[in-house]
Amino acid sequence: MTSANTLRGAPKLWYRSGMRSVAIASLLATLCLSHNVRAADDASRGAARKLAQAGVEALQEQHYDVASEKLERAYAVLRVPSIALWSARALEKRGKLVEASERYLEATRLDAAVGDAAVQRQARAEAEAERQALLARIPSLTIALSGAPAAATQVTIDGEEWPSALWGEPRPTNPGEHELRALHGAEEVKLKVTLAEGDKRSETLAFQAPATPAPAVVKAPPPLTAAPASTQRTLGFVAVGVGGAGLLVGAVTGILVASRHSDLEGSCNAQHQCDPARQSDIDSYNSLRPISTVALVAGGVVTAAGVTLLLTAPRSDRRTELSLGAASLRLTGTF
Numbered sequence: 001m002t003s004a005n006t007l008r009g010a011p012k013l014w015y016r017s018g019m020r021s022v023a024i025a026s027l028l029a030t031l032c033l034s035h036n037v038r039a040a041d042d043a044s045r046g047a048a049r050k051l052a053q054a055g056v057e058a059l060q061e062q063h064y065d066v067a068s069e070k071l072e073r074a075y076a077v078l079r080v081p082s083i084a085l086w087s088a089r090a091l092e093k094r095g096k097l098v099e100a101s102e103r104y105l106e107a108t109r110l111d112a113a114v115g116d117a118a119v120q121r122q123a124r125a126e127a128e129a130e131r132q133a134l135l136a137r138i139p140s141l142t143i144a145l146s147g148a149p150a151a152a153t154q155v156t157i158d159g160e161e162w163p164s165a166l167w168g169e170p171r172p173t174n175p176g177e178h179e180l181r182a183l184h185g186a187e188e189v190k191l192k193v194t195l196a197e198g199d200k201r202s203e204t205l206a207f208q209a210p211a212t213p214a215p216a217v218v219k220a221p222p223p224l225t226a227a228p229a230s231t232q233r234t235l236g237f238v239a240v241g242v243g244g245a246g247l248l249v250g251a252v253t254g255i256l257v258a259s260r261h262s263d264l265e266g267s268c269n270a271q272h273q274c275d276p277a278r279q280s281d282i283d284s285y286n287s288l289r290p291i292s293t294v295a296l297v298a299g300g301v302v303t304a305a306g307v308t309l310l311l312t313a314p315r316s317d318r319r320t321e322l323s324l325g326a327a328s329l330r331l332t333g334t335f
Helices: 004-009 011-016 019-032 042-060 064-077 081-093 097-109 117-135 229-267 276-311
Strands: 140-146 154-157 176-184 187-195 200-206 319-324 329-334
Touching: 042 064, 042 081, 064 081, 081 097, 081 117, 097 117, 140 154, 140 176, 176 200, 187 200, 229 276
Parallel strands: 140 200
Antiparallel strands: 154 176, 176 187, 319 329
């Protein structure tokens, strides 16, 4: 079995000098002598030997995708250190550094007492040495989450789930561009990250905090223009009447909203998920809420405008008295 340095440093020289033939012959001899490997029948082992030979040849010709595909299939049938070593080298050439590291590790743990034990022990030793050299080149990525609870958020990297138990911990990641996606309810955060060999990166997936609604601002009525006293008083009475009706509507609908809210509380859980059978009641409750608010605000503004009209009506002998009770509004006097 040739060394990794020979493979990486001078592949064409290795080919011309005939070392490729030696390596392939050694591999085939090992497979032929692997009488302790009984996971496949003779025909399957024969096909695996041809695949392994073709994979090594493709690797030396720098056809890395073809080499990896063939060696992976051969390794699925004959799981011996020598094939594991070659398949790891092919993965590394394809930029699959994380997968190559795991395959090197597998090679070091496979049984060497098969076929030519010396060759298999050499394959295990080379796999360990090449893995140690590879580890420093593997980038790592660490993520954090903000603006959303971890228990209700899903994170994926390149479409594969990133378990929440590993958030905040460095994750070995292949070099290149990767897409992070975090999903919380209907809100989604996307982030693209490009890693070079040896990078150590940390990224935060940040959701926007829910916006706090601004308090309602009731604008004072515009300054009143001069008008005849009788007309102004008439407008004042009309405004007080309309405003009082608005306040009454707001109060009544407010009571209905409170009553329906109390009634619906038992039909919804802590996550605001409610019984579908109560949907019509929920829709009615949601419709009444804005009506109550608008009626109260509008009624108060119009009533205030009407009172202002009455109080400012031009008459020297006018006398007014405004009283406000818990459930009543009374305006008395002479105008």
